Amino acid sequence: MVNDFRDFDKNSSDDDSGSEISMDEFEQSEPDSGDDDDNLSDPSNHDLKKDEECDQNNSDDDDDDDGDEVVQAIKAEKNKVRDHPPPINCEDFIVDISFNPVKNLIALANIVGDVLLYEYSNEETKLVETFELHLKACRGVEFDDNGLTMYSTSKDKTIMATDVETGKLKKCYESAHDDPVYSMTCLGGEKIVTGDDGGTVKMWDMRKADPIFTIKIGEEHISDMITNDAQKYLVCAGGDGVLTSIDLKASKVYTTSEEYDSELTCMGLFRSDTKLVVGASTGKMYLYNWKEFGYHSDEFIGQKHAIQCMVPITQNIVVTSGEDGMLRAAHMFPQRQLGIVGQHRLPVECLDISHDGQYVASCSHDNDVKFWNISYFESIDSLIDVNHKQNKKQDLINNLPSSNVKNASDFFSGLV
DSSP, X not given: OOOOGGGTSTTOOTTOOSOSSOHHHHHHHSOOOOSOTTXXXXXXXXXXXXXXXXXXXXXXXXXXXXXXXXXXXXXXXXXXXXXXXXXXXXXXXXXEEEEOSSSSEEEEEETTSEEEEEEEOSSOEEEEEEEEOOSSOEEEEEEOTTSSEEEEXXXXXXXXXXXXXXXXXXXEETTOSSSOEEEEXXXXXXXXXXXXXXXXXXXXXXXSSSOSEEEEOOSSOEXXXXXXXXXXXXXXXXXXXXXXXXXXXXXXXXXXOOOOSSOEEEEEEETTTTEEEEEETTSEEEEEETTBOSSXXXXXXXXXXXXXXXXXXXXXXXXXXXXXXXXXXXXXXTEEEEEEEEEOSSOEEEEEEOTTSSEEEEEETTSEEEEEEOTTHHHHHTTOOTTOOOOHHHHTXXXXXXXXXXXXXXXXXXXX
């Protein structure tokens, strides 16, 4: 079962920010990561012994490793200093995060209805503004294309547009949906799309008082929505396991997929927006050709834990995370696991990538936001050989340089 923020705000209480997952259960399945993101793995005597055994068992493969350019690139990056902003520790549960598209700013939406705006650099993360916007949990926050307007949605059924520079409210839709708003995406200009807990999708123009259209596509929550640059089709992932696409020009449903046996939780676009990847609560990722949303063309069994969120890093590489707290990187074309990007002690709720592509930020049920330097992905992506066949035994020692996870076998402990 996916652990999402609905478990935390079901009573609309400011006190519902604690996790329902016990630490004992989590520690039985994952190694102790520590509180410092620069020391994610505790090098106890037992772990050191395991590392030595792993090195010994893989010594016969060293010659093969030397011939793999991807392995060489990862090893070279490990020797470089990885700079990234320090983590942000919050008092309340963080539901969503969003990087500003033009400035070094990140917005954090929390369970008490506030949006915290932080300025970040390698040296510090500094709170610059607190927007007290909603009466209940703020479930989504996004910036427009120029980073001047911030949109937020909430369990209180409202949608707000706030001026980032002045902090003044530009637009407010009260009772925008009959059910609490669950997800939101920006279409550019002053248009956004929102989806609610009851399976209804609405398109809004901030210059108008009423929605452009309202379409009921299911009975469960709309977990994620995505469109490409052409903005002809909007694809919606549902909690009922159905992928629905909407023709935005005609304002009607375009296609509806077959029902999957699990919740569809998140999506990402790849290969110049020609490929759609959809994550599921079973740990699978389904691949679709754009405009062919009826059934997937391929699937990738990534891990045994639920995937809650994903973010495309390059045209081929995706970073996913969710129930087990690990941020994992995978190359989708061809399919190959790359390693751990980062790690939280508790489940991860949301991922986003900075405007310059240098950092990925992640928020977890620990009420923290961490930054991971992923600029090395561009060089690794270009070295992937389409004819390369993955050898998991070799890849055991190739955790990514942002992770600082010393016991490389921890990565594969969560895979199917």
